[in-house]
Amino acid sequence: MAKIDITNLRKTFGDDGxxxxxxxxxxxxxxxGEFLVFVGPSGCGKTTTLRCxxxxxxxxxxxxEFNGTxxxxxxxxxxxxxxxxxxxxxxxxxxxxxxIGFPLRLSTKQTSEEIDSRVQNVTELLGIExxxxxxxxxxxxxxxxxxxxxxxxIRDPEVFLMDEPLSNLDAKxxxxxxxELQELQQExxxxxxxxxxxxxxxxAMGDRIVVLNGGVLQxxxxxxxxxxxxxxxxxxxxxxxxxxxxxxxxxDGNTLxxxxxxSYTLEDESLVAGRDHVRVGIRPEDLTLSESGSLxxxxxxxxxxxxxxxxxxxxxxxxxxxxxxxxxxxxxxSVVEFGFAExxxxxxxxxxxxxxx
Ligand code: ATP
Numbered sequence: 001m002a003k004i005d006i007t008n009l010r011k012t013f014g015d016d017g018x019x020x021x022x023x024x025x026x027x028x029x030x031x032x033g034e035f036l037v038f039v040g041p042s043g044c045g046k047t048t049t050l051r052c053x054x055x056x057x058x059x060x061x062x063x064x065e066f067n068g069t070x071x072x073x074x075x076x077x078x079x080x081x082x083x084x085x086x087x088x089x090x091x092x093x094x095x096x097x098x099x100i101g102f103p104l105r106l107s108t109k110q111t112s113e114e115i116d117s118r119v120q121n122v123t124e125l126l127g128i129e130x131x132x133x134x135x136x137x138x139x140x141x142x143x144x145x146x147x148x149x150x151x152x153x154i155r156d157p158e159v160f161l162m163d164e165p166l167s168n169l170d171a172k173x174x175x176x177x178x179x180e181l182q183e184l185q186q187e188x189x190x191x192x193x194x195x196x197x198x199x200x201x202x203x204a205m206g207d208r209i210v211v212l213n214g215g216v217l218q219x220x221x222x223x224x225x226x227x228x229x230x231x232x233x234x235x236x237x238x239x240x241x242x243x244x245x246x247x248x249x250x251x252d253g254n255t256l257x258x259x260x261x262x263s264y265t266l267e268d269e270s271l272v273a274g275r276d277h278v279r280v281g282i283r284p285e286d287l288t289l290s291e292s293g294s295l296x297x298x299x300x301x302x303x304x305x306x307x308x309x310x311x312x313x314x315x316x317x318x319x320x321x322x323x324x325x326x327x328x329x330x331x332x333x334s335v336v337e338f339g340f341a342e343x344x345x346x347x348x349x350x351x352x353x354x355x356x357x
Pocket of ligand 1: 013045048
């Protein structure tokens with residue numbers, strides 16, 4: 001098993017004329033046995049970071065250590081990592097047995113009996129022991145994904161690196177495989193770094209989540225930390241579905257006024273003292289319909305989810321989303337008012353977008 005320390009990692013592509021900074025000033029300590037998830041929008045540097053950890057990409061500067069040993073200049077095969085990708089890259093002409101056993105046949109001096117017995121163990125662990133003689137094209141997407149996992153597990157690596165391994169699966173299977181993967185990771189206890197662009201998946205799976213944007217690490221924390229204590233407006237906006245409501249308010253003493261008649265008097269004005277403006281965030285589930293609320297909203301549409309409704313509307317030109325009870329369906333075009341608890345307000349610096357604390 002391994003802990004991984006990444007210090008001042010920087011990775012650029014291209015030459016000086018047209019340089020792309022994929023990852024910059026990146027510092028992270030991945031704990032031994034941890035399931036860590038990298039999440040962020042397309043192009044934020046998730047895959048590049050993972051490939052640097054794997055040794056598939058030379059770093060521009062910075063160091064990567066496994067268990068205190070500098071591996072920055074070591075090649076992938078010297079790092080004892082196993083990778084699982086989005087496209088499983090199974091060998092089409094080989095059976096499941098051969099596909100899973102392949103890494104061992106390639107890299108060890110084990111006899112074919114030893115390899116076969118190990119393949120048997122791994123397939124039992126993954127519940128695919130009945131598929132050993134089948135070829136990839138005879139398998140469903142989920143089964144193929146399990147074979148790809150089997151091929152990673154069989155090497156008994158110190159580190160698993162997974163890049164969107166579930167994204168080719170349909171929604172239902174993806175959610176089943178999420179749970180299976182987590183259980184498997186816990187059982188094996190192997191340090192795992194996992195990349196996804198899907199914040200729901202990140203929240204569901206990660207012991208900790210690393211939020212990236214534009215090649216820069218924004219926050220590392222548990223699901224509830226990144227959700228309830230986002231370090232900046234980007235994290236607040238990226239984590240949570242439906243997304244947090246965000247707008248600018250004018251500060252006058254302890255009163256915040258915003259677009260479309262938003263007006264709220266703070267009990268504790270210490271966070272906004274000395275400021276002209278702040279950015280305000282309120283999560284959709286923290287809004288409650290109220291006779292005389294602070295946040296007026298013209299209803300655009302109400303979506304029924306079964307156990308609750310999502311109300312979408314406008315506060316002036318600001319989009320507003322609220323989660324309301326399933327029995328309540330305000331009509332399109334009507335104006336409703338929402339209240340909220342002060343403790344559920346998120347406040348950000350209007351210029352830097354950093355959270356006010
Ligand atoms: P996605 O979710 O779309 O896969 P990502 O977060 O994994 O995105 P990366 O693939 O790490 O992002 O890319 C980060 C940045 O580096 C992007 O601007 C990308 O275009 C650039 N990049 C990645 N690989 C290369 C490469 N081999 N050559 C040039 N630029 C690259």
